[in-house]
Every structure is written in structure tokens, then in C-alpha cells.
Amino acid sequence: MDLSTIIHKTAADLRVAPNFSDYEAERHGFSWDAIRRTLGAQPDGGLNIAWQAVDRHVESGAGDKVAFRFLSRGGPAARAVTYAQLASLTNRFCNVLRELGVGKGDRIFILAGRIPELYTALLGGLKNGCVVSPLFSAFGPEPIATRLNLGKGSVLVTTDQLFMRKVAAWRDRMPSLKHILLVAEDGGSTAIPGTLDLAAMMRSATDACQITPTTSEDMALLHFTSGTTGTPKGAVHVHGAALTHWATGRYALDLHADDIYWCTADPGWVTGTSYGAIAPLLHGITSIVDLEEFDAQRWYGILHDEGVTVWYTAPTAIRMLMKAGTEAARVRAFRRLRFIASVGEPLNPEAVWWGKNVLGLPIHDNWWQTETGGIMIANTPAFDIKPGSMGRPLPGVDAAIVRRNEDGRAELIDSPGTEGELALRSGWPSMFRAYLNEEARYRKCFAHEWYLTGDLARRDTDGYYWFVGRTDDVIKSSGHLIGPFEVESALMEHPAVAEAGVIGKPDPVAGEVVKAFVSLNKGFEPSEALRLELLGHGRSRLGASVAPKDIAFLAELPRTRSGKIMRRLLKARELGLPEGDTSTLETGS
Structure with missing residues (x-):
């Protein structure tokens, strides 16, 4: 079998009518202003990611719908958190911050596994107008301290065990850190000197909360991404990124109101924040969150037992499932699963076809970066897949292949098949607004209206883009x-x-x-x-x-x-x- 064979979509491949079915018409008629109107106005006239993701649904009467189902091995049964409960929890956390004197613009770092408190702190911090930066819990002490110091974090939310293993000995090296809020991993209370018991503070806080006014251009999220030299780069994102999160959830992930959605990415990485938390909440759907690490049998069990309909994962995980063999997948049926997408690195054609042959669905690759804040180029449900391609630009995204001239200008390459640097026309809402404290480094990413991604790619005659490699050593x-x-x-x-x-x-x-x-x-x-x-x-x-x-x-x-x-x-x-x-x-x- 030729793995490069195009996978042609038919009506039988589409288990529900897709949100995005006329490529040219949708792109031509698209506007970000229309997306803003779709989300609706907030009571204060501003824009806040957390209000749009949580409170908007409660006010529309959907508070009883489950927002998250948290799963864990060997623990209690799955914990379901409704939108109304999430609104209450995030309000309480917002008030905890206010009791500590933490205000708009202050930096909150979260170091935790995929526990409910992570999502509460993320959204509650945004409600308070803070800038939130989730960190990967597997980081060692030095990367944690480096990022917290670069971001001048004033609050750290973590667990008692992570604190003792990774933070306590480095505490004096983080001078901006004022408050450490601990979650007891055994479910009890914490009593570590110099820290605060988050559960106790949440119990004493009220859930009546008026969100701190924020605009679409106020800082909301700080995601760190590594470069080839120097320290990690802090990519600044704003509340207006919610427009991209909603639009890409609709177009690239094809989210519908009754979906059960599972994004396997950890919120310590931008995918886990943008598409493990924000995008599904903006669409008012139910998300599965698994606290455990990869296990092939467990993952297949979750897909089956939870009735997952849309699954967003990574090429590494897919290759690990492939390595586990086909029998592990075929002992279960995934009758509700209708769409699989992947991101993180280029997806090889073998994996795309493996999905179709073993799971009954091809895997749809897409492309974006920490700096873009959301999916830019994707294979979407209604359209043919060219295995190995990252797909075509989504509505609201203009992409091109360019070469950098000596004068800093980006010269467009019109001929299909020619390799060059992938560039995006600036202006989409989730575009990063800065590298924290590195203005010159930020400016180098742009050539007039074009954001230069640092990725080498080519575009074919049908407008599909193909990843070639990096222009640096990352x-x-x-x-x-x-x-x-x-x-x-x-x-x-x-x-x-x-x-x-x-x-x-x-x-x-x-x-x-x-x-x-x-x-x-x-x-x-x-x-x-x-x-x-x-x-x-x-x-x-x-x-x-x-x-x-x-x-x-x-x-x-x-x-x-x-x-x-x-x-x-x-x-x-x-x-x-x-x-x-x-x-x-x-x-x-």
C-alpha cells in the first residue's frame, strides 16, 4: 500500500455534519468581529477568558452540564464538575487571591499534575485579572526556578509533595515569590512552614465574585518555550486569544454541543491549556481529564468507557499505541469516536493510516506553535487528507512560504513545492504579543506584516502545507x-x-x-x-x-x-x- 495515497472523505466518514464543509466560502466570509459577536458581550463590556469559558454558560442556563470528568487509577470514582460548580470554585479562588492582596497583572504559576485544583487556579486567576503560567509537573527544580524568576511570579500553586521535592530547597532563589498555596496530595491538610493550605482558604472564601475588568488586550497567559540560545522565552498571550480558541475548536476540532472530548496534553504545555481547558469550555462541552500517565490499555478503556467522541492527542502517544499492537485496540469498539486529531510534531503517514485501519478513523494532523496561541493549519473532518501534510490554513489565518532577504523583508515564494520559511500574516487574536522582557527578540520574529515561524515548509498545488524542518536547533x-x-x-x-x-x-x-x-x-x-x-x-x-x-x-x-x-x-x-x-x-x- 502506498502510504502517500490521499484519503478521500465520503459522507460515510462523517458521523455528524461538520462545522466546516466549504473551504473557500468559509474563509471568504470569515471575520474575527463575527466571532466576538458569537461569544457575546460580558456584563462589564470587556473580555475575560474565564467568564467566556465558564460563567457565560451558567448565565445561559447550562450550569448543570458537566464541564470536567476527572479520572484517576485506584482513587475514588470519576469526579464530575459541572459548569456551575466550576464557576463557584473559580470565584472562591479569585477571592482567595484578593484576600492575599494579589491583584490584576500579578503573575501566578501553577505546578501540579492534572488535578482539579490546577484548572480552578487557572480560571480563578484569570477572573482576578492575573497573568497565569502553568508549569509541567515533571520539570526539575532548576527549570521551575528559572521560569518563575523570569516571569516574576508572586504566587505558586502546587502540591505538598511537589513543593518538598522540587521547590523547598530552591525557595530562597525565587525572590519575587510571596505566596505558596499547597494542595495536600493525600486529600488532607498541609502544615508546612512558609506555605498556605489552599483547601482551608477555599473553604473560608465566598463564592460571590465580580470579575476584575479585563480587555481583549490585557495579559492573560504566559507560556514558556525554549530557544537555541539563552534562557526560555516567555510568550505573552492576551484575553482576546479566546476568539481563536473558540474558532479553532469549531473548525479544527469540529466541536459540537453534545461531544465528550479528551485532550491528552498536560496544561503545563500550551496545548493542554488552550485545548485541554479553554477551547472545550468555550464550547460548553464535557472534557475528560485523566490524572495518570500513558498506558495503552487504560487509554483504550477511557475512549470506550467514557464514550469519547473527539480525541486530541500527540504523535508520540499514537506511536506508542502502534507499538502496543493492534489487538490491544481491537478488543474494544469505539462506536462514539468520530474525530481524532494530533499535534506536537509532524505526524508520519504510517500513523495516519494506522488510525484508519485500526481505529476506523484517520488521524488528522495540525500545526501551530506556542507563539501562535492556537491551531493555524489543520486537516479538518470534511476534507481529504494527504498523509504527512499538516493541512491547510484555517479561516482567519493567512499563511505563506517566504525567504528572508538581507534587508529583513520577507519575499513571498509563489511556486508550489518550493521550500522556504512558513510565515503567517499577523493579526489573529491569539498571536503572542511579546517575549517577556525581550523586545528585540520579539521584533526579529516579524518582517513587516508577516510573523516568521522558524519552521521550514512547502506548499503544494492544492494549498496543503508540508513540514520540512526547523531553522534552528530546538x-x-x-x-x-x-x-x-x-x-x-x-x-x-x-x-x-x-x-x-x-x-x-x-x-x-x-x-x-x-x-x-x-x-x-x-x-x-x-x-x-x-x-x-x-x-x-x-x-x-x-x-x-x-x-x-x-x-x-x-x-x-x-x-x-x-x-x-x-x-x-x-x-x-x-x-x-x-x-x-x-x-x-x-x-x-
Whole structure:
């Protein structure tokens, strides 16, 4: 079978009438003003993500509908939270913040697994006009402290166990942090000096709350994404992003009022916030949230037992399901499941066809970035799939292939099939408004009206876009963006390490895994014991998701004459690829 064969859609493939069925007409008639009118006006005339996502449904009479069903292994039965209950909980959290003197514009960081309190803090913080930044709970102490310090976080919401393991020893290194609100993982109370018991504060707070007035341009979310050099970048998003979240939920995910929806992404990553929380809530549907990590049998059980209709997941997870074999999937029927989408890294054609052959539905890839705040290019239900393609631009999104000129302008490439940099015409509501405290870095992302994504792509004659690669060295592992510099810096804190260079090495499951090359200080010799020690050091500092999976010793790392480590050359030598231009290589390396 030719895996590049186009999957043509028929009426039999569409179990409900799709929201998006006439590509040209919908794009031509689209306007963001119309989306704003669809969401409706708030009582104060402003725009607040949390009010639109929660209170709007309560006021329209849908308060009894389930917003979230929280699942956990070995715990109590699934906990259902209705929209009315979510409104009450988020109001209480908003009032907890006000009791502490936390106000509009203050930064709240959340470090927790997918527990109910994470979603309460996210939405309650937005109601208070705060800027909210969820962090991945698998981060190690150093990435946590780095991000909190960059964002000048004044409040941290976390669990007692995560606090003791990852925050307590670093507390003095986070000078902006004023309040630590703890959730007891055993369901009881916490009594750790210098912290506050969130459950007790929630019980004493009132659920009567008037939302702090916010406009579409007020800061709402702070998502960190890694670069090839320097510290992580803090991408600033505003309350107006709700328009993109709603529109893309309609067009790219085809959400309908009676859907049972499951996004497997953790809110510590932008997908888990935008599409694990905000977009489904804006559409007033029921979301499944599983507290556990990946397990093939468990996931198939959730799809079956919960009657999931729309499933949004990642290529890494799909490849892990493929690895588990077809029998694990075929012991259950997924009669309600009607749409599967994937994001995080390019989805290989084998996975698209595997979905169709094993689950009965092809998997629809889509593309976006932390900076875009929402899905920009997608394969959608009504249209044919070209396996391996990321699809076509959604309504409200104008994309192009460009080349950067020496004067900084972006020259459009009109010829189909020509590779260039993927660019988006600026102006969509969820476009990031800044890199926190890095104005020059932000400006470099734009050439007049075009946002330059840093991704290389090509467009075919039918308007479908195909991912080619990155213009930089960012590593994509299991959908997570990992900056080499952050990993190198952590390794170099070990007394044995003189220099470190980090690359992404292809992996059949994760897409890429982190491999580090290190040169040693005088007095240290390469050994298996030292390699294992450095791997452990990386895991303790960075967390398992970011730390190197492999380490190799080199006498010297290849460098440019200006002293920059040539990661490109490390990768070429590791993978047996052409080394390309080495004219800037330092003599003797």
C-alpha cells in the first residue's frame, strides 16, 4: 500500500455534519468581529477568558452540564464538575487571591499534575485579572526556578509533595515569590512552614465574585518555550486569544454541543491549556481529564468507557499505541469516536493510516506553535487528507512560504513545492504579543506584516502545507520543545563537565530524544560510572522530560572561531550526514 495515497472523505466518514464543509466560502466570509459577536458581550463590556469559558454558560442556563470528568487509577470514582460548580470554585479562588492582596497583572504559576485544583487556579486567576503560567509537573527544580524568576511570579500553586521535592530547597532563589498555596496530595491538610493550605482558604472564601475588568488586550497567559540560545522565552498571550480558541475548536476540532472530548496534553504545555481547558469550555462541552500517565490499555478503556467522541492527542502517544499492537485496540469498539486529531510534531503517514485501519478513523494532523496561541493549519473532518501534510490554513489565518532577504523583508515564494520559511500574516487574536522582557527578540520574529515561524515548509498545488524542518536547533521530544542551551547549562554545573553540546537524535516513539556530548575537566576521565552520574545529574536538575537520554564523551567539541559550539556538526557526525560548510570551524576541532 502506498502510504502517500490521499484519503478521500465520503459522507460515510462523517458521523455528524461538520462545522466546516466549504473551504473557500468559509474563509471568504470569515471575520474575527463575527466571532466576538458569537461569544457575546460580558456584563462589564470587556473580555475575560474565564467568564467566556465558564460563567457565560451558567448565565445561559447550562450550569448543570458537566464541564470536567476527572479520572484517576485506584482513587475514588470519576469526579464530575459541572459548569456551575466550576464557576463557584473559580470565584472562591479569585477571592482567595484578593484576600492575599494579589491583584490584576500579578503573575501566578501553577505546578501540579492534572488535578482539579490546577484548572480552578487557572480560571480563578484569570477572573482576578492575573497573568497565569502553568508549569509541567515533571520539570526539575532548576527549570521551575528559572521560569518563575523570569516571569516574576508572586504566587505558586502546587502540591505538598511537589513543593518538598522540587521547590523547598530552591525557595530562597525565587525572590519575587510571596505566596505558596499547597494542595495536600493525600486529600488532607498541609502544615508546612512558609506555605498556605489552599483547601482551608477555599473553604473560608465566598463564592460571590465580580470579575476584575479585563480587555481583549490585557495579559492573560504566559507560556514558556525554549530557544537555541539563552534562557526560555516567555510568550505573552492576551484575553482576546479566546476568539481563536473558540474558532479553532469549531473548525479544527469540529466541536459540537453534545461531544465528550479528551485532550491528552498536560496544561503545563500550551496545548493542554488552550485545548485541554479553554477551547472545550468555550464550547460548553464535557472534557475528560485523566490524572495518570500513558498506558495503552487504560487509554483504550477511557475512549470506550467514557464514550469519547473527539480525541486530541500527540504523535508520540499514537506511536506508542502502534507499538502496543493492534489487538490491544481491537478488543474494544469505539462506536462514539468520530474525530481524532494530533499535534506536537509532524505526524508520519504510517500513523495516519494506522488510525484508519485500526481505529476506523484517520488521524488528522495540525500545526501551530506556542507563539501562535492556537491551531493555524489543520486537516479538518470534511476534507481529504494527504498523509504527512499538516493541512491547510484555517479561516482567519493567512499563511505563506517566504525567504528572508538581507534587508529583513520577507519575499513571498509563489511556486508550489518550493521550500522556504512558513510565515503567517499577523493579526489573529491569539498571536503572542511579546517575549517577556525581550523586545528585540520579539521584533526579529516579524518582517513587516508577516510573523516568521522558524519552521521550514512547502506548499503544494492544492494549498496543503508540508513540514520540512526547523531553522534552528530546538529539539522536539514527545511534543515538547527543548532548548539545547538550557540542558547544556545544567550539565556544565557538574564539576566534571568542561563543555557540553546537545542535539536531538531521531527516535521512533518520541520523535527526538536529547543526546549530549561533553568534554571533561582536568582530573576526570570518561567512564560508564561517570556517564550514569551525569545522566542522573541531568534528571535531577531538569526533570526526565528535558534531561539527556544519552551522553557521549569527546576530547573537544567542534566550535566556531568565535567560540560557539557547532551543534549542527555534532548532529551531522552522529547521524552520518553531510557536514556542510565548516569554514567557520575552529582549527584543530
